[in-house]
Amino acid sequence: MEKISVFWHRRDLRLHDNAGLYHALRGPYPVLPLFIFDTHILDKLEDKADARVEFIHDHVSVLARELASMGSTMLVAHGKPEEVWVRLLQQYPIGAVYTNHDYEPYAHERDEKVKRLLASQGIPFYTYKDHVIFERQEIVKDDGKPYTVFTPYSRKWRALLASRPDSAVSDPAASFYLKSYPTERYFSRLWRAAPLPVPSLEAMGFIRTGVSFPPMQVTQGLIRQYDKTRNFPAVNGTSRLGVHFRFGTISVREKARHAAKLNDTYLNELIWRDFYAMILANFPHVATQAFKPEYDLIEWRNDEREFQLWCEGRTGYPLVDAGMRELAATGYMHNRVRMVTASFLTKHLLIDWRWGEAWFARKLLDFDLASNSGGWQWAAGSGTDAAPYFRVFNPLAQQEKFDPDLAYIRRWIPEYGTAAYPKPIVEHKWARERCLEAYRRALQQVKK
DNA sequence: TTTTGAGTTGTTCGA
DNA sequence: GTCGAACAACTCAAA
Numbered sequence: 001m002e003k004i005s006v007f008w009h010r011r012d013l014r015l016h017d018n019a020g021l022y023h024a025l026r027g028p029y030p031v032l033p034l035f036i037f038d039t040h041i042l043d044k045l046e047d048k049a050d051a052r053v054e055f056i057h058d059h060v061s062v063l064a065r066e067l068a069s070m071g072s073t074m075l076v077a078h079g080k081p082e083e084v085w086v087r088l089l090q091q092y093p094i095g096a097v098y099t100n101h102d103y104e105p106y107a108h109e110r111d112e113k114v115k116r117l118l119a120s121q122g123i124p125f126y127t128y129k130d131h132v133i134f135e136r137q138e139i140v141k142d143d144g145k146p147y148t149v150f151t152p153y154s155r156k157w158r159a160l161l162a163s164r165p166d167s168a169v170s171d172p173a174a175s176f177y178l179k180s181y182p183t184e185r186y187f188s189r190l191w192r193a194a195p196l197p198v199p200s201l202e203a204m205g206f207i208r209t210g211v212s213f214p215p216m217q218v219t220q221g222l223i224r225q226y227d228k229t230r231n232f233p234a235v236n237g238t239s240r241l242g243v244h245f246r247f248g249t250i251s252v253r254e255k256a257r258h259a260a261k262l263n264d265t266y267l268n269e270l271i272w273r274d275f276y277a278m279i280l281a282n283f284p285h286v287a288t289q290a291f292k293p294e295y296d297l298i299e300w301r302n303d304e305r306e307f308q309l310w311c312e313g314r315t316g317y318p319l320v321d322a323g324m325r326e327l328a329a330t331g332y333m334h335n336r337v338r339m340v341t342a343s344f345l346t347k348h349l350l351i352d353w354r355w356g357e358a359w360f361a362r363k364l365l366d367f368d369l370a371s372n373s374g375g376w377q378w379a380a381g382s383g384t385d386a387a388p389y390f391r392v393f394n395p396l397a398q399q400e401k402f403d404p405d406l407a408y409i410r411r412w413i414p415e416y417g418t419a420a421y422p423k424p425i426v427e428h429k430w431a432r433e434r435c436l437e438a439y440r441r442a443l444q445q446v447k448k
Numbered sequence: 449t450t451t452t453g454a455g456t457t458g459t460t461c462g463a
Numbered sequence: 464g465t466c467g468a469a470c471a472a473c474t475c476a477a478a
Contacts, residue, residue, distance in 0.1 A: 141475090141476065141477085142476085142477070143476095147475090147476085148474090148475070149454090149455065149474085149475055149476070150455085150456070151454080151455065151456080151476095152454090152455095152475080152476055152477080231457080268456085272456085335457090336457080339457070343458095378456085378457095385455070385456075385475095388455090388458090388470075388471075388472085388473095390458090390459085390470055390471080391458045391459075391470090392458075392459075393457095393458065393459085394458080394459060394460090397458085397459070398458090432459085440471095
C-alpha cells in the first residue's frame with residue numbers, strides 16, 4: 001500500500017499560505033489533512049454554547065468542503081490526541097507527519113507525546129514556524145538571552161525583518177520573512193479519497209450560540225487610519241482580526257505585509273503579538289504566576305461580590321460597565337476598554353489579575369493565552385515592561401478622552417443617566433490610594 | 449565592568 | 464483650558 005503524509009491542522013485553519021502544509025505537499029507522499037477536536041480542552045469549557053468551538057467547527061467544515069471540491073478529504077477526529085494518533089497509526093499507512101509549531105505549554109506537552117509515539121514507529125514528525133513572524137530564538141539580546149522589554153525587542157524585530165537574507169534590498173513590505181507559501185501550486189499532491197464525515201457540534205456535546213463572527217477581510221482604509229481611530233471604542237477603528245489570528249484562518253505574514261505598507265502602529269501591534277508569544281514560550285510560568293515574582297506578594301482583596309458586579313457590568317463606572325457588557329454580549333471588547341476594565345479590577349478593586357484573566361479566557365472569542373496573560377499582567381503591573389505602579393487609570397478621565405460623546409456607553413448601557421444605573425461601587429481617589437498602599441506594602445517586603 | 453539612557457497606551461497638581 | 468513636572472525607584476539593554 002502506498003504511504004501517505006498526514007498534515008495536522010491546529011491553529012492554522014486555512015489551506016493557503018500555510019508553512020507546514022506547504023512542506024507536507026512538497027514531501028514524498030500524498031497528503032491527508034487532519035484536525036482533532038481535543039477533549040482535553042473541550043471537556044474543560046464551562047459553557048456548552050461556546051462560540052470558539054463553533055468557530056473552529058465552521059472553519060474545519062469549510063476546509064473539508066474545499067478539499068472535497070478538489071477530490072480530496074479531511075480527517076476530523078474527536079478525542080484525546082494521544083489516543084487518536086494510536087488509532088490513526090493502525091488505520092493508515094502513515095509515512096510522515098507534518099504540522100506547525102504551537103507554543104502554549106499544553107500544546108508543547110501534547111506534541112512531545114505525539115512525537116515520541118511516532119518516533120517509536122520510525123515515523124518522522126516535521127514541524128514549522130507559521131503562527132508568528134519570529135519565534136523565541138530568533139529575536140534575542142546580544143548576550144543570547146530573551147528580551148523582556150518591548151521597545152528594544154521591537155527594534156531588533158524590525159531590523160531583522162528588513163535584513164533580507166536572500167538579497168540586499170531592504171523593504172519590510174517585501175521582506176523574505178513575509179513571503180507566502182504557495183500551497184495551491186501543489187494541491188495535486190493531496191491524497192485522493194472520498195470525503196469523510198465531519199462530526200456535528202451536537203455530537204460533541206456543544207450547541208450553537210448565534211454569535212456573529214468578525215469578517216476575515218478588513219479594508220485598507222481602516223488599517224491606514226488605525227493609529228488615529230484605534231483608541232475610540234465607539235468608532236469601528238480596530239481590525240477585529242484577533243479571532244482569525246488565534247485560529248489561523250488568516251496568515252500573519254500576509255497581514256504583516258499589509259501593515260508594513262499601510263500603518264506602522266498596526267505593525268507594532270503584530271510585534272506585540274510576537275512579543276507575548278515569545279514571552280510565554282521562554283517564561284511559561286507567566287500563564288499562572290506573576291512575571292515579576294514580588295507582585296505575587298500583593299494581598300488581593302478578592303471580594304466575590306465585587307467581582308460579580310464587574311463581570312456583569314454593574315460597577316457604576318460607565319466605561320467599565322459598557323466594556324463588560326460588550327464582552328458578555330459579543331465575545332469581543334475594544335482594546336482600550338480591555339485596559340480600563342483590567343486596571344479597574346486589579347487596582348480599584350484589588351482583585352487578583354488571574355480572576356479577570358480567567359473571565360476573559362472564558363468570554364473572549366479571540367482569547368489567546370500568550371496575549372491575555374501578557375495584557376493582564378501589564379495592567380496589573382506584574383508583567384514584562386510593566387508600567388510604574390502608580391499609573392492607575394482613572395475610568396472617568398478615560399471616558400472623557402476616548403468616548404467624549406458617550407456613544408459607546410449609551411450603546412451598551414441603555415439605562416445610563418437614569419436612576420436604574422448603579423452608583424460607583426468604589427470612589428476613585430480613595431481606591432487609588434488604597435491600591436498604591438497595597439502595592440507599596442508588597443514590594444517593600446522584598447527589599448528587606 | 450561600568451555607565452547611561454530609557455521604559456505602550458497615565459494622573460494629578462499647580463502655574 | 465493648557466502645560467510641564469512630579470509621581471519612586473528599578474531594571475533593562477546596549478555602548
